[in-house]
Structures are given as structure tokens and as C-alpha cells.
Amino acid sequence: MYSFNNDYSEGAHPKILEAVTRTNLDQNGGYGIDGHCAHAREMIRQEIGRQDADVHFIVGGTQTNLITIGTALKPWQAVICVAQGHINVHETGAIEATGHKVLAMPGKDGKLTPDDIIQALQHHADEHMVQPKMVYISNSTEIGTQYSKTELEEIHSLCLEKNLYLFLDGARLGSALTSAVNDLTVKDIAALTDFFYIGGTKAGALFGEALIISHPDLKPDFRFMMKQRGALLAKGWLLGIQFEELFTDNLYYELASHANAMADILRKGIDDCGYSFASPSFTNQLFPIFPESVIEKLKEEFIFSIQEKGTDGHLVIRLVTSWATREDECRHFLSVLKTCSM
Amino acid sequence: MYSFNNDYSEGAHPKILEAVTRTNLDQNGGYGIDGHCAHAREMIRQEIGRQDADVHFIVGGTQTNLITIGTALKPWQAVICVAQGHINVHETGAIEATGHKVLAMPGKDGKLTPDDIIQALQHHADEHMVQPKMVYISNSTEIGTQYSKTELEEIHSLCLEKNLYLFLDGARLGSALTSAVNDLTVKDIAALTDFFYIGGTKAGALFGEALIISHPDLKPDFRFMMKQRGALLAKGWLLGIQFEELFTDNLYYELASHANAMADILRKGIDDCGYSFASPSFTNQLFPIFPESVIEKLKEEFIFSIQEKGTDGHLVIRLVTSWATREDECRHFLSVLKTCSM
Amino acid sequence: MYSFNNDYSEGAHPKILEAVTRTNLDQNGGYGIDGHCAHAREMIRQEIGRQDADVHFIVGGTQTNLITIGTALKPWQAVICVAQGHINVHETGAIEATGHKVLAMPGKDGKLTPDDIIQALQHHADEHMVQPKMVYISNSTEIGTQYSKTELEEIHSLCLEKNLYLFLDGARLGSALTSAVNDLTVKDIAALTDFFYIGGTKAGALFGEALIISHPDLKPDFRFMMKQRGALLAKGWLLGIQFEELFTDNLYYELASHANAMADILRKGIDDCGYSFASPSFTNQLFPIFPESVIEKLKEEFIFSIQEKGTDGHLVIRLVTSWATREDECRHFLSVLKTCSM
Amino acid sequence: MYSFNNDYSEGAHPKILEAVTRTNLDQNGGYGIDGHCAHAREMIRQEIGRQDADVHFIVGGTQTNLITIGTALKPWQAVICVAQGHINVHETGAIEATGHKVLAMPGKDGKLTPDDIIQALQHHADEHMVQPKMVYISNSTEIGTQYSKTELEEIHSLCLEKNLYLFLDGARLGSALTSAVNDLTVKDIAALTDFFYIGGTKAGALFGEALIISHPDLKPDFRFMMKQRGALLAKGWLLGIQFEELFTDNLYYELASHANAMADILRKGIDDCGYSFASPSFTNQLFPIFPESVIEKLKEEFIFSIQEKGTDGHLVIRLVTSWATREDECRHFLSVLKTCSM
Known part of the structure; x- marks a missing residue:
């Protein structure tokens, strides 16, 4: 059974494991006060174009x-986000x-x-209601879509005007930034948010997210x-070692590009078979809509999750590709799909 | 300016103030361990028909x-409630x-x-999501409507089946139980919920809510x-003294009936003028829809809150009556309304 | 049985009850936005000599x-306080x-x-420990003692130097400010703290504490x-009405003085009988040390609490006087004490 | 500079890294639902002699x-623990x-x-104080000492009698169980506690603690x-892979024994030089007391932390050994100590 269940089904890119192994017996300071973390922080500041930012490494997204x-x-105070x-x-x-x-x-x-943001503000007018103070967005989103530069700029401007913090969850930022329809750079993200993170867990690391804090309010005592x-x-x-590797020779972007390329193969093949999608994704998460009978067949050889019930015996499933996804398995998925669709 | 802004604009029913004054120099134990609280607890257990219930007195609803x-x-764990x-x-x-x-x-x-409850349960399936464990309802509701006995029985059965606690917010319970369309008794409420409270603040007390705990899980160490x-x-x-008075000679119900009677006058008068309501309320909160020009006129003589914008220059306002609402002011409101509606 | 158990065994000073009764049917805005609260705030700002302070009324001390x-x-962040x-x-x-x-x-x-403060700071040096940020003191203290002006000034200076907030719990502030050994005024308190409150519950009100916020950090959105x-x-x-009364014609200080005068009678009488005290209190809480046999006798006629076991069959008890304490009962307590001490 | 600063200065034992590398491209279920975790759980249940226990793997001790x-x-409710x-x-x-x-x-x-436990219970008698409900102990303790079987049995009996949960923090459990003065087994620990954990981070893993839940109260929905x-x-x-390795061929105990052996060398050498210790430790943390001048010399070649100031210009330092500590560096430390002690 091959799994398209998520983008954290395998370990780490070999370069990362090699770096961990190579340095295994070195002595380092604890809790992120060490040379690797310092170096990785500097690499990230360079990459995002903000020497003023604080960078912290945290094991997971939640x-x-x-x-x-x-x-x-x-x-x-409360945080505004989209329902999903x-x-x-x-x-x-x-x-x-x-x-x-x-x-x-x-x-x-x-x-x-x-x-959405304006509505949330209008409905929270006085001290009998929570006070909206932060906007949380994910890029790419939970359903595989992504923000355009214009969209992000508009949200950023509005947050500035309304005195709201803007926080971007980048658990799948690499996939967004390397997708076919993207027009944002990581420098744009850093310029247009108060805090964001670059996800490692879903991008080829064993674990780890790099949180970038640009807004001065959060820096002290974090x-x-x-x-x-x-x-x-x-x-x-x-954590430092892993991000050193991810930001050496563009590994981070290469791995995300691979995930997107694998998703592209799946998306085009599914499209060719005449199926539609529940959301317009060009990143590494696809949400095709299949009849239950087709899903039963696919489940015999592949692992994936069922997202929701559609109409007429159709279901939405989620397929996720990653830095480790194998092209032959994508092709095999499509051939099984073709067979059971005939 | 006369206020229909809420049902806590005046102090307490005179009988309550008299009781507080009469006992003022008596010495009592602190923190609810005293004879008045003990007596009021016993009166409430009698009233609700549950000798097994614990009763606690708390200053406010929140x-x-x-x-x-x-x-x-x-x-x-999470609590399910209606959006409002x-x-x-x-x-x-x-x-x-x-x-x-x-x-x-x-x-x-x-x-x-x-x-609603079934939907909430279906959408929260595993440990990546909160676990719904309680249902919260208000009677009367935040928009003046109320549960029928059948409706409450259905929710109660479902909660039993799904192992959910059922909690009823009775800040305005008196108004619900004495409304023209009510078919519930306080004994029904006590039988069909795990916890509920009888609101005093909006029912003629200076302050105070009587929380009734029937479910054994919450009793220890509350x-x-x-x-x-x-x-x-x-x-x-x-608190004890106030509930002693409220449950002597049916004062609690009498005061709620008065509030409803005043609302009836307003509702019928508004209806006669040809205006409609945003919600079908037979309790002490009314939500008529008026043109902005009418509202401007009304605001010159009355205090009330604007709930939301409707269409075509109409707004929904909230009118609230209480145990202390004066009939002459209700009549005057209607006469102003008639004048500015012509 | 007469109670010296605490200073909240009776209701309110008659002037307060009369004011509540007199205004009972007036309509007021809810939640502290009303003319009485506004007036009481102004009276308190005047009294404490800080026009810049925010004043909020809250039902209880906790x-x-x-x-x-x-x-x-x-x-x-953490708050530093004394063990008691x-x-x-x-x-x-x-x-x-x-x-x-x-x-x-x-x-x-x-x-x-x-x-104590310096020790707490020295033991909390880095991000593996909490960060002390506030100092909490009570005046009078939990064992009836009180701060001198010099003591408060020293703490205030240290807090300024170390960037700590200073918060004074004044649940029994009146008793401290009117005690025989006091050299502080309420203006001093207001000048030397960032936040403090003037307790009403234990000073003749039905309930209520007036919180004064001088430090700008806490003012917004409180x-x-x-x-x-x-x-x-x-x-x-x-709440507003009660503080209006307390700060009319020095009622607040008069009531506290009465409580202290009653405690003085008890303290001197106990001292005359040859008993000592567990703490050097000149306020309305006394902690005499009696043999168990004496306590058994006293318990037949008076209510009070046992604080802790001493040595040799002695116990520390707590006697509390209030604005409502009767002098004849103090005298009677002493006569019983004399009898059983012979 | 060689570090005795803590027991998490190096990576993982090579067998662990090899296992992580060997399985790197296997696909696994996420969030601890996978074959390695299932196997490691079973191995731990076997090791501790409790088939009824739940085992969860968590990244860190806090x-x-x-x-x-x-x-x-x-x-x-509150948890009782020792001051340190x-x-x-x-x-x-x-x-x-x-x-x-x-x-x-x-x-x-x-x-x-x-x-201590009895005192804590006696001082928390009613609802005005927190309710003690759990006892937390560490073995080995924060100052390197350890519980004897008799001590643990006494605490366990008392907790049973008083209806308190007993939780044992085993961040350094291996060091305790393999020390020269130990008379406890991991099976004893499992029998005498409600929850405890076996620390991996300080015992040769990259990270990870294995929490064992024996008491049924905590099992559901953990x-x-x-x-x-x-x-x-x-x-x-x-996490599963690391604990599989730790509990294969007694690796966990071997690594802890090595840490203790290195500490033994240090302890004996320090003792031979005539210095004393702030706590009687036979585990991998030592707290020798040195004159400041000696410490200055040692700091030129070694990294360690200063714990507290003693008297007469002496300081307590902390030396920590681990599975990775090199014997030659322990010897070198002692030779430097000898030199500067002459």
C-alpha cells in the first residue's frame, strides 16, 4: 500500500540525516543556544531579507x-481566521x-x-465581546489554495489600518511558493506579515518549524x-542543523517543487479522467471528487483520507504529495484510476 | 428618557429590599453558609421537584x-451552542x-x-479536533424565542444517547415559563437538564442566579x-434572602408575568402599526424592524439598542421589558410610534 | 452566640442601605456606565489625589x-508576595x-x-524560570500588621528600579489607615503603588471593592x-452608590475607626489578662494565643476561628471586629475571658 | 572546552541514529499510530511488567x-512537590x-x-484553599539523590490512603536505577506509581520521553x-524507533551505567582532593563545593554551571555526565583540579 495520506509519512531528506549523523558526537549548548541554530537563523534572515527579524525553531506547527x-x-483578544x-x-x-x-x-x-476581517471587526464592538487583534492565514491553505501577492497586500494593508497583527502559518509555505500560480516570494511574505513560519516537518525535515518574528511586540522574552x-x-x-541544510543550495525549494510536480502529475491525470476537484489547488494537496465505487478500488492499493461526503454517492478525498513522493506511484495511481473509471 | 434598553435598569422588587433591610444587622456566616441560603436552597428544591439537586447562588450569569x-x-472538551x-x-x-x-x-x-448537535458530533471525530461534551441552550433565548416541551425533550434524549451534558441558561427563565406560548414547567426543566439556572438579576433581584446541579458529576467540590x-x-x-423572597407567594412568576404583559402591549401595538419582527418572541424581548426615520424619532424619548442593519434603510431594534416596566411608558411608546408612522 | 469570626458578618451601614432604597426605581445604565459610578469615581480620584487614575468597581476581592x-x-510572568x-x-x-x-x-x-523581592529576582534568572514582574502586598496584612510609610517607600523604590508593578490589596485598607500606629494616607498609597483597591465589603458596604489603576499599562481595555x-x-x-456613601462625610474612615476601637478594647483586655499575641496587630484582626481550655469556654458564647496550633496546648485564634461590632459584646468577651482565666 | 554542563550535549547513541537512518524512507502513519510505536509500547509494557498500562511517547519532559x-x-486541584x-x-x-x-x-x-505530604494536606482544609490531589517526585532528583524502595513504598501507601495520584518524573530514571545505592527496579516503579516516565532525552536518544499511565483515570482521551x-x-x-533501540539488549541501562561510572570517577577524584558535596548523589549529577579560585581555573577548560553561592568564597557547581561522557575528559578534569588545589 502506497500512502498519499499526508506529507509527513517518511523521515528526512538524506542530506539532513547525514548532517545530523556527521555532527552527532559534537557537544552543543542546549535549548537552541548553539552554533548551528545561530547559523541557521542568520541564513534565514538573509533568505527573507530582514536582518531585524528574530528567528526561533520549534518542533511542530500546533x-x-x-x-x-x-x-x-x-x-x-481573539484571532480571526477562515472556517477551515x-x-x-x-x-x-x-x-x-x-x-x-x-x-x-x-x-x-x-x-x-x-x-471577512471587516465583518469580524464590525461584529465585535464593545467590551461585552472579544476584541479581534490578530489575523491568522495559512499559505498554502488547508484546502491547497494559495494567496496571490495582491491578496496578501490587501490583507496586510487592512491589518495595518485596523491595528491587527498578521500571522501566516507556513507549514506548507514551500509548496505555495513553488506552485505554478504563485507570484509571492519569501521576502514578500516577510515584508507583509508580522510573524510567519517556514515549515520543515512537511518539507523534508524530521521535524521543525522556523518562526520569524518581525513585529517588535513579540520579540522580548519569547x-x-x-x-x-x-x-x-x-x-x-x-533544529538548527536541519534548517542549515534546507537553506543550503535551495534544498527547501527543490523539495517543495518535487512535491508540486508530483501533484501536477496526479492533478492532470485525474482531470484527464474527467473528474473534478473540490478546491482549485496547485499545491501539494489535491481534493478530487470520486464515486464511492472508484474510491473502494483505490483503497485496495493506496492510503488517503476521505474529506467529506459529496452528493450522489460521490466523496471528496485528499491526496498529498511530498518531497519523497515517488513518480512511479503517482503513475500507478492514475493507471488504477483509469481502470476503475472505465 | 424612558429605557427599554434591558431588564436590569432598576433595582429590586420592594419586598426584596425590605427583606435585606429587615435582616441587615443580623450576623450570618459568610460565603453562602448561612440560614437564608439553606432555606432558599430548600425552597428551590421543593419548587423544582428535585430533592437530590445541589443549589448554588452566584452573583451573575457570565x-x-x-x-x-x-x-x-x-x-x-467543547460546548455546543447556537450561534447567537x-x-x-x-x-x-x-x-x-x-x-x-x-x-x-x-x-x-x-x-x-x-x-445541530448531530452535525457538531459528526464534524469532531478524532483527537485532532475538540471533543463535544456539553450542550448549552438558553430559555428564553437571546432573541426572545423559547423551547417547547417537545423540543427540550428531543435535545435531552439526544444528549443522553450521545453522553453529552445538557446545560440550560435561565437568565430569563421566568419570562419563558410565563409566556403565552409556553408548555414547560420548572419541574420539566429540572427533569430534562443536567444543570440549569434560575436568573434573579433580570427577574427582580438586585443580582443573583440560582444554579441547580442535578448531574452527580458536578456536585463534588463545586x-x-x-x-x-x-x-x-x-x-x-x-443571595439567599433574595431567592427566599422570589420563591415566596410566587413572586418570581408574578414579576415575569408582568414583564411579559408589558411586552405583549408593545408587540400588539407595533403589530397594529404594521411593523414586523426579526424573531417570533412572546417573551420580554422584542425585536421589531423599523425604518431609520422612525427610530430617530423614538430615540428622542426612549432608550433602546440597535441590533442589526436590515435592508432598505430598516434596522432591527431590541425592546426589553421587566418586572419594573411601567404600562404608561409602553402606551406612550406606542403613541409616539403611531405618530411618526403616519 | 456573638461572632468575631470576620468583618463581613452583617449587612451594610444604614446610610448605604438607605441610598440603595432611595434610588431603587430610578433607571440606570448597566455594567457600571451610570451616573452614580461616574460620581463615585470622581469622589475617589479627589480623595486619593490622582486625577489621572482609572477607577473600577468590582464585587469582591478575589x-x-x-x-x-x-x-x-x-x-x-509571576507575582511576588509574602507566604501568608x-x-x-x-x-x-x-x-x-x-x-x-x-x-x-x-x-x-x-x-x-x-x-524578599531581591531574593525572588535573584532566584529567577533566565527563561527556564518564571519572570517576576509584580509585587503584591496587603495593607493591613493577613495577620493584622501594616506597612509604615518608610516600608512602602522602600518597596516602591525597589519596584521602580527593578521594573516591577506594585499592587496593594486594600481589602482592609481602612483599618490600616486609621490604626494607632499608621503614618500613611490614602494619597500616599495612591502615589506609591501602580494599582490598589479600597475594600468596601469589609468596611460597611454590602459588597464591592474600588480598584484604582494609576499605571498606564493596565488602563486600556480593562x-x-x-x-x-x-x-x-x-x-x-x-457599587457606585455604596462608594458615594462611603466617601461622603468620611464615613469610610469612621467605620474603620470604629472597628479599630473595638479591637483596641479586645487587645487591651486580653493583654491585661496576661495573654500574648501571635502577631503585633493594631488593626481589626487580633491573633491572641489561649490555652485550649479557655478556648473551649469562649466557644460556648462566641464564634471565631482557630488559626493554628501553638505549643503546650495553646492555640492561636483570630478575632475580627468591624464597623458593626458592638462594644458590649467586646466587654462581654473580656469578662468571659477573665472568668475562665482565673 | 569539554562540557559537563548537562546530559544532553551530544546527539544519540549510534544504534539509534542507525535505526532512524535505516528506516528513513519507509512510510509510516503519523502522530504515533505506527508499527514502531506499537512495538516500542509492547516492549515497555513487558519491561515494566504491566500489560494494563498505556504508553505514550512525548518529545520532552516539560x-x-x-x-x-x-x-x-x-x-x-494542586500538585505537591519538593521545593527543588x-x-x-x-x-x-x-x-x-x-x-x-x-x-x-x-x-x-x-x-x-x-x-511533607501530610503537612500539605493539613494546611489545605477547605474550599478557600486549593485541593492537593497529586504528588510529583523525580527519581533521580534534581540534586542527584534517589528514592529507596522503602521511601517510595511509604509515599505510595500514603497516596493510596489519602486518594492522591502519584506521578514520578523519570527524566533521569536510568541513572537512578543503575546507581550503586539503588534498590528499586523499573517494575517496582510501575507498581508503586500511577504515572511515570522513562526519559530518553538524557539517556541516549535524540529526544523523547515514554510516559506510562497505569491509573485508569488518565487513560481515556489522553x-x-x-x-x-x-x-x-x-x-x-x-519516538517509537528510539525506544525500540533503547529497550533492545538493555541499551537503556548500559548507557545509564556508563553515565554513572563516569560520575563515580569524578566523585571519587573530587573526594580524594578533599572537597565535599552539597548533596549526597550517586547518580550522574554531582554538586561539589569548590573555592572560587579553583572554579576560575576549571572554567578555562571545562563548561559547567554554578548552582549557588556557599559561604567563605565557596560555590556549588554542577557536573553532569551522560552516556557520551568520555573517561579521558573525567581524568583530565581531576588532574586540573589536583593542580589548582595544590
């Missing part, structure tokens, strides 16, 4: 989200567990719109919050 | 909600501040339906949670 | 403490429930010393936090 | 502590951030005593809490 949001907001937002649905209430309401808005194609939430990894240099 | 929900839920639910909109994230997500469902006429959240009133007998 | 501390501290501090012992973990550690220091005579924690009383003017 | 304690306690306890001092208030008070008791030699706190590692099999 941790990163809850620490960032929990630090930024005062007790009565990872923090709204798939983090078991991690944000609420820090005491903050998540204001879920309808959005469009899985993306938050300026109008490591206190990391420690309190159990997010200062004792052997923190393991 | 406190009561956050303490009850915060005690009942484990850290990863007081805990979802008007408590400044008090529930989230206890760490719990509020799952807001669309509902119908401001009331949660069994289908006073610890009350104290921790600042809800053990030092001079707790003040 | 609420006031948790809201103030919970608003002032970032998630990883009310927030450390008698609020069921209310501060920890807002997420913050209470750093309890030994103190001297129930009072925090500059050395009402959001109050609402979230259930501390915006619906009929908020009840 | 996470493990906060999740376990946060799950076990109701909002008003990791949760009390070195986790930046992580437990308080879950809402719970840590009740720090004096203990003896860094160990909690039955008398993964919800893990996810909410960001502790479900996406590539969870990395």
Missing part, C-alpha cells in the same frame, strides 16, 4: 501556533486552551478575505513562552 | 456560565478563557436543534471552583 | 486580584488559574520586605477583562 | 509534565500555565517525605490533550 498567538494576545483554518479545526482547541477565542469567518476558496509550553527542545541544535 | 462549563469539561448563544457572543470569550472551545451552530429561531473564580460572595446570605 | 494580576502579567498573602493561600489558586505562578517569600510579621471574568455587575450602579 | 498534570487535575522540584523551579511556570498551583514543600535531600498541547509529533515513529 506548538508554534499556540505559542505565537498565546504570546501576542491579551486575555480578552488549522487553528480552528485541527488543533483540538489549542488556541482556546491558551484562553483565546478563534473567530472563524467563511472566506473564499479556503482563503480569508478583507471583507523564549520564556517557548519554555513554558514545552517547546525549547533540549537538543535544540537538531 | 460567572455562572464559566464556572459550570469550566467545571464540567476536561481540557480538550450568550456564551458565544456576549461574554467576551469567558468560556474560551477557561480553555474551552465554543462550537457555534446555526440553529433555528435562535434555538439549537437536534440536527464550591472550590466558585471560590477560585471569585464567585463566593462574602455576604452570601444576600 | 475577583479584583485575579483580574488585576491576570491583566498585568504576560503568560510567563491572600492570593497565595486563601483564593483557591485563583491566580494560578489565570496561568501565573505566585512566588511566596518568607517576609517579616506578615509583610514583604525589600530583601473592562474587557472584567467582563470576561464575570465581574461587570449588571446593576453596576449598586 | 511537555510530559504539563500534559500529565493538566489532565489529571480538576481546575482547583523541576516543575516548581525550572519549567517557567508550565504547571501554573495549565491553571494549577504547585505546592512546594521543604523535603529532605531533594526528596519529598511522607511528612491523546486529545497531547494534541492540544502540541505534543503529537507528526513523524511520531521517530
